[in-house]
Amino acid sequence: MVNVISGLAFVVFAGVFWVQRNYTSEFGGLFADPVIIVMAVLGLVLALLGLVQRRPSEHKSDVPLAGVIRAVLLLVAWVALLPTLGYVVDGLVFFVLAALLMRDHRPSLKGLALDVGVSVGVVAVLYLVFTWVLVVQLPEFAL
Amino acid sequence: MFDLLLNGFLQNFSPYLLLLLLTGTASGMAVGAMPGLSATLGLALLIPFTFAMEPTPGLVLLGAFYMGAIYGGSFTAILVNTPGTPSSIATTFDGYPMTKQGRSEEAIVAATMGSLVGGLIGVVALVFLAPPLADFSLRFGPQEYFWIAIFGLTIIATLASKSLLKGFLGGALGLLISTIGIAPIGGDVRFTFGTPLLQGGVPLVPALIGLFTIPEVIRLIARRGREEAEMVTTEVRSKGHLWGLIRKVLSDPVNVIRSSVIGVIVGILPGAGGSVANLVAYNEAKRASPHPERYGKGEVQGVVASESANNATVGGGMITTLTLGVPGTPPDAIILGVLLLQGLRPGAELFQTQGKLVYTFIFAIAFSAVMMVPVGLIAGRALQRGVVALPARYLAPSIFVLSIVGAYAIRSNVTDVYLMLLIGLVGYLMAVADFSPAPIVLGLILGPIAETGLGQGLLTAAGSNHPWTSFFTRPLSLVLIALSLLSMLWPLYRQLRGRRISPAATLDLDWPPNEAKVD
Numbered sequence: 032m033v034n035v036i037s038g039l040a041f042v043v044f045a046g047v048f049w050v051q052r053n054y055t056s057e058f059g060g061l062f063a064d065p066v067i068i069v070m071a072v073l074g075l076v077l078a079l080l081g082l083v084q085r086r087p088s089e090h091k092s093d094v095p096l097a098g099v100i101r102a103v104l105l106l107v108a109w110v111a112l113l114p115t116l117g118y119v120v121d122g123l124v125f126f127v128l129a130a131l132l133m134r135d136h137r138p139s140l141k142g143l144a145l146d147v148g149v150s151v152g153v154v155a156v157l158y159l160v161f162t163w164v165l166v167v168q169l170p171e172f173a174l
Numbered sequence: 175m176f177d178l179l180l181n182g183f184l185q186n187f188s189p190y191l192l193l194l195l196l197t198g199t200a201s202g203m204a205v206g207a208m209p210g211l212s213a214t215l216g217l218a219l220l221i222p223f224t225f226a227m228e229p230t231p232g233l234v235l236l237g238a239f240y241m242g243a244i245y246g247g248s249f250t251a252i253l254v255n256t257p258g259t260p261s262s263i264a265t266t267f268d269g270y271p272m273t274k275q276g277r278s279e280e281a282i283v284a285a286t287m288g289s290l291v292g293g294l295i296g297v298v299a300l301v302f303l304a305p306p307l308a309d310f311s312l313r314f315g316p317q318e319y320f321w322i323a324i325f326g327l328t329i330i331a332t333l334a335s336k337s338l339l340k341g342f343l344g345g346a347l348g349l350l351i352s353t354i355g356i357a358p359i360g361g362d363v364r365f366t367f368g369t370p371l372l373q374g375g376v377p378l379v380p381a382l383i384g385l386f387t388i389p390e391v392i393r394l395i396a397r398r399g400r401e402e403a404e405m406v407t408t409e410v411r412s413k414g415h416l417w418g419l420i421r422k423v424l425s426d427p428v429n430v431i432r433s434s435v436i437g438v439i440v441g442i443l444p445g446a447g448g449s450v451a452n453l454v455a456y457n458e459a460k461r462a463s464p465h466p467e468r469y470g471k472g473e474v475q476g477v478v479a480s481e482s483a484n485n486a487t488v489g490g491g492m493i494t495t496l497t498l499g500v501p502g503t504p505p506d507a508i509i510l511g512v513l514l515l516q517g518l519r520p521g522a523e524l525f526q527t528q529g530k531l532v533y534t535f536i537f538a539i540a541f542s543a544v545m546m547v548p549v550g551l552i553a554g555r556a557l558q559r560g561v562v563a564l565p566a567r568y569l570a571p572s573i574f575v576l577s578i579v580g581a582y583a584i585r586s587n588v589t590d591v592y593l594m595l596l597i598g599l600v601g602y603l604m605a606v607a608d609f610s611p612a613p614i615v616l617g618l619i620l621g622p623i624a625e626t627g628l629g630q631g632l633l634t635a636a637g638s639n640h641p642w643t644s645f646f647t648r649p650l651s652l653v654l655i656a657l658s659l660l661s662m663l664w665p666l667y668r669q670l671r672g673r674r675i676s677p678a679a680t681l682d683l684d685w686p687p688n689e690a691k692v693d
Binding site: 033034036037041044045048051052053054055056057058059061062063066067069070073074076077080093094095098099101102103105106107109110113114118122125126129130132133134135146149150153154157161165167168169170 | 205339340342343346347349350353357359360361362364365367388391392393394395396397398566567568570571572574575576578579582583586588591592595598599602604606607608609621624625628629632
């Protein structure tokens, strides 16, 4: 089933690009168009082969779905709040959250302090290296 | 010439140049190890410092930095599955699995020794092969560059030899993403979905970080502490530890020499460089190996192949840069710019009038390759021990914090961080469906080379009745077509031969990619 879905996803993706075609010169689609067509055809072949070679036991992931959803939400929130909170605050908050989320048991006060300490250390070192040594501007706190 | 060689060699022993060599190599390694900060970016940051220097020390600093940065990319590739520079993409294929197996120290030693040999072979080629090879590369036209890109794409057949269909789909996706933005020929603005920032295309580094890092971070967070059990925290150590590792790493001299030669050749070709060389060398190492099935699961020779090839491009790229003024790689373009800023014009005259400077610079590259060994073995192994000892609950957010900086630093734009995450989420879903990220990256890198070659080739042959035929009639193009066919058909031949030997084996459409197998 995974192959059928992923094959069809490629066909849809190719379709989205095909609809977006709006070339102004003869060279615009010279390379892109054949790539879109090849991708759509290969996607279709994958979907068809997936239908033909269906196996009930395929793709047993050892990663829990609830964990994946939790991880994705955390990362999306981390990145979404980056322009608002800035690199340092955003990094500190979500680093601690991620560390707490990955603990199997409720952390002790000492454990929490350790998480905060490591978070401060990692974020501060990276911030200082990039902004002071490499002169790379990072997002600042904007509230 | 011998006098100049000797003089160039001795010049590098002056305390000032030795200090610059050490500073350049160490800082290059540090920058190379940071995802998002490429050798090109680091060299660009160094340019203002060279203004205040004489040409020789300035070039020595740049050469040492370049060599160190290409090597430094291997650290994060091995330890956290994030190539520090695009030149270390193939290093992740076996380096990270080795880390998971508790063999990260062996991988670091492999990267160091491979980089040393590759760097030195590159310099030897630069000294002795520069003039004839530079002449040969001049015969390459756009048609040949198109076929070189196609030849590069055939590597997919090896990277995903048991799931060709998914490999080619991944490659097509990479090629299609590479067409986003302004077309290299004709200037069409394509597939931007109304977003002005996409006019510049999808930047390679955020895409690289997204594809290789984000799926790993998601897996680490999703599994919570359970991942710690899978990450072997006790390093495998043998007797006579370091020397034993070095001997083991260099036990296949053919691999390291072949990969270095590939690096030199790819480095000479303008537009290619370490990002292509490491993949080509990895492909050839896997193809030539009596145990190709071990590649992608922690084969030390995979790390050696990738790292020796990318460091060999440093010397290779300098061949055309110094003799023809044609930069072989993007960092070469920066060094060329510094040469021109200092009033030095590349070409035969440069070797005649500035021989001392040129050979001091060449030997500085060799010296920095040698310097990488002690610096790398001390700093790299210390970093490795730190990462291995770090609990997964700190490793995952640390990787993500670093990834954010890496994606952001390229254009100082938050949109690149969004892009990184989006591509990473897609990469995770694709990994679940057993798609490897390597073909996508290959497509992203080779797409612009292929498209430019195709467009320019048709333009240059526009005077003939059938411009398309120019891609199939030039002798060098024919050689490249033959090589591409051979590269495509070889894995199939091996597979068929394997099935003949073991009739029970079947072609498995859902064969998991290397990365999935490791997990």
